[in-house]
Amino acid sequence: MARKPRIEFSGFAQEVIKVADAQAGDFEYRNAGIEDVVKMVAERMNIRKNMIESVTRERVAARARGMVVYICRTVCGKKTKEVCRYFGRGESILSEMMRDIELDLAENGSGLYKLVQQTIAGIKKNNRPCSVREIK
Secondary structure, three states: OOOOOOOOOOHHHHHHHHHHHHHHOOEOOOOOOHHHHHHHHHHHHOOOHHHHHOOOOOHHHHHHHHHHHHHHHHOOOOOHHHHHHHHOOOHHHHHHHHHHHHHHHOOOOOHHHHHHHHHHHHHHHHOOOOOOEOOO
16 A cells, blocks of 8 residues: 655644634534543533433532533534533523523632533543534
């Protein structure tokens, strides 16, 4: 089998590629399943996985559920209907969870912001990105 020739880029071309990569945003991690995200959030928040999946309205479980919804929608590229089916809830409730988490994340110093960033870093470490990029 013949090897493909290696392509060498000039300094200018390398700079253009760096700028394009920076503007393109992160990869989506579509191969990370909802179950994987639930497991990671449960570990980070030190709660049981079935507590996140349950219908309880306890504050910790509701916040963890919101984190899962936010991460699945933004990082993993999951459709709202997929996440709705997993949790057995309607789209309006999931939209409300997303809004609440986004408002909490607006405060960069909050503990929730750090938890979400750590969970996203774990997903990026454990899963391969897909070839489709998020367009900003």
